[in-house]
Amino acid sequence: MLARYHRLMGDDVFFLTGTDEHGQNIERIAAEKKVTPKEYCDEVVAQFRGAWRTLDISNDYFVRTTDERHIQAVGKFATALLASGDVYRDQYKGWYCPRCEAFFQPEELLPEHLCPIHKRSCEWTEEENYFFALSRYQERLMDLVGETDFVLPETRRNELLGVLKQGLQDFSISRERVHWGVPLPGDPKQVLYVWVDALLNYITAIGYGDDEATFKRYWPADVHLMAKEIIRFHCLYWPAMLMSVGLPVPKRVFAHGWLTKDGQKLSKTTGNVIDPFDLARRFGSDAVRYFFLREGSFGADWDYTEAAFIRRYNADLANDLGNLLNRTVQMVVRYFDGRVPAPSGESTDADRQLVEPAAALRGNLERALEADALQDVLILPGSLVVEANKYVQATAPWELAKARKSGDEHAGRRLATVLYNLIDVLRLLGYAFAPVMPRKGPELLAQIGLSARIEGGWAEQMRIGAYPAGTVVKPGAVLFPKYQVEAN
Structure with a gap:
């Protein structure tokens, strides 16, 4: 919707979507399915692309983090990051959730070391990694989040301010035991942490590393849209890394809420899912888009x-x-x-x-x-x-x-x-x-x-009175046929 509105207004628009495909979780699922990680990703990507076609999504580019172009540009960014003086090598010990590929402080975990997002057991991890000195950017990030409208809605901004007031911890940007990822320049035994690799899609897709003119044309982005559980990556890790290599940060990050269905969490395991293909078949893709944007406030959780x-x-x-x-x-x-x-x-x-x-x-x-x-x-x-x-x-x-x-x-x-x-x-x-x-x-x-x-x-x-009188109307089919609910 945003992309189409801005195109209608005459703005130069680049609407990006895609898939991040590396990391331990992908590696694990592929092994369970007895396929390679790339084969598994190809299967999932085909499903996403099919859904976007069905729903008439008008993206200008679909980025895959397994694309060679992306991998090469990630290597260039990682080299600049290593040269910045903000990266050092150290021993990591902590609780790690394989599903969201994130580390948690002990106080952030639920009882019995459960991930606060997935409610599944986290793993105690010890290995030697490369770290990014996020703590050096405490003040700049406090100014960015607290003094501007960089983060919306207000509830998410307040959440981040709470994290910042507790003090930022440096974070690991590489993994030694994961093989499905982008190699860290200068150390072939390590791959980049999936969230470093994934965040870079925003700039690799518009030419960072191989098309300077297009990159300058579209960066910094006007808005990033994502789910609320990943705002720490997008609003703290991402801008700090951009600052480290001397690139501007995106102008705004908007975090949408979560959907539930019939009062329950969405789950493929229990079958409590919303099927976009079925809704589009019965009501049309326009009605699907209208409902999900109209029914709930975009930044809040709501029930379908x-x-x-x-x-x-x-x-x-x-x-x-x-x-x-x-x-x-x-x-x-x-x-x-x-x-x-x-x-x-x-x-x-x-x-x-x-x-x-x-x-x-x-x-x-x-x-x-x-x-x-x-x-x-x-x-x-x-x-x-x-x-x-x-x-x-x-x-x-x-x-x-x-x-x-x-x-x-x-x-x-x-x-x-x-x-x-x-x-x-x-x-x-x-x-x-x-x-x-x-x-x-x-x-x-x-x-x-x-x-x-x-x-x-x-x-x-959009000017009132601009309709040309004398025009002949052309009656057509009913725009939205009334939907009749079948009785049991």
């Missing part, structure tokens, strides 16, 4: 139920938006032979109650996007849909049509204004929803007679 999905789909999309489009287009066909009339120029209180929030939509959306308030980006046009439906009821175009038929010229002018305003608002909604609904947004625009191609020119597209 299919009943909530169906309620939101039928209420917001089938009833409110879909019916608004259908009945407005049908009234233009019935009362003006399908050609959208010009407004009379007269304005009533009812008109202003619709037109004023419509005129404010562009600015409100831009402010919400700037703040990464993703739920608001859907609440704002959704509120305009509600106002438009209220406007239909308040103005009663069918009554105006009856009065016009009886010779009331004023009613005829009012009917023209009302239907023009509704079509013009639908135009705004088509553009505003298109980044979230890249299939249905263009379909909506096509039904009101406009090009289904969503292009630049954001300011003009």
Whole structure:
């Protein structure tokens, strides 16, 4: 959604996603499956790519940390890190979780040395590693996290400030007993810690190490999006390593919350999962994206139920938006032979109650996007849909049509204004929803007679009154068919 919005606004966008594929956990799972780590990764990557196609994800690049280009660039970065004076060799002793590939202080563990994230046993590890002097960056990181909006939402920033106030510990950047990883330059017995390797994807994918022009064009990143359990890596380890080699840090890191399903943690073992392929097949990818961005606050944890999905789909999309489009287009066909009339120029209180929030939509959306308030980006046009439906009821175009038929010229002018305003608002909604609904947004625009191609020119597209009167509407299929729940 963010990438599509910024493209629509004319921004130069590079939307990156991908897979980090090294580490002890991958090595272990591959051995259990009796395949090589690369074969196992290839299988998982195919599933991710299939899901992204099904969900119409518009990424510009898919990075794999097993790509040779990435590995070469990681070697270059590691060489610079070793030369910085911030890396030293020492003995490591501590509790390690193989699943999240992270070390924990004893006080961070749950009883019986359980990982606080996975609730599984951590392993006591002793080996000689290379360490990064994270403690040297205590003050700079405190300023970055505490004095800027580098970390959002506020709850995550406060969490990191708590970690910083306890004092930062240096962390190990290499492993001796792991073989599936990027070799550490100068010491073939060691591979880079998977989180060092993985974090570097943000810069290797845009040319660090082999394409300086593209790298400078897109770095520093405007925003990193990730789950809340890995903010320590992204907001402390990552900026410190960038500072160490003299590179700028990303402008913002936004940590999203966790999903549960029917009140339970998502788990493949218990079968308590959300199947994106099934949801896309039944409701369409646009509805899936709409629901997950609209239903819960992006930075908070929330619970998914299919009943909530169906309620939101039928209420917001089938009833409110879909019916608004259908009945407005049908009234233009019935009362003006399908050609959208010009407004009379007269304005009533009812008109202003619709037109004023419509005129404010562009600015409100831009402010919400700037703040990464993703739920608001859907609440704002959704509120305009509600106002438009209220406007239909308040103005009663069918009554105006009856009065016009009886010779009331004023009613005829009012009917023209009302239907023009509704079509013009639908135009705004088509553009505003298109980044979230890249299939249905263009379909909506096509039904009101406009090009289904969503292009630049954001300011003009979002200007109230820009719909060209005289355009012929083109009624089409129901935008969102109502979903009927089968009775048991």
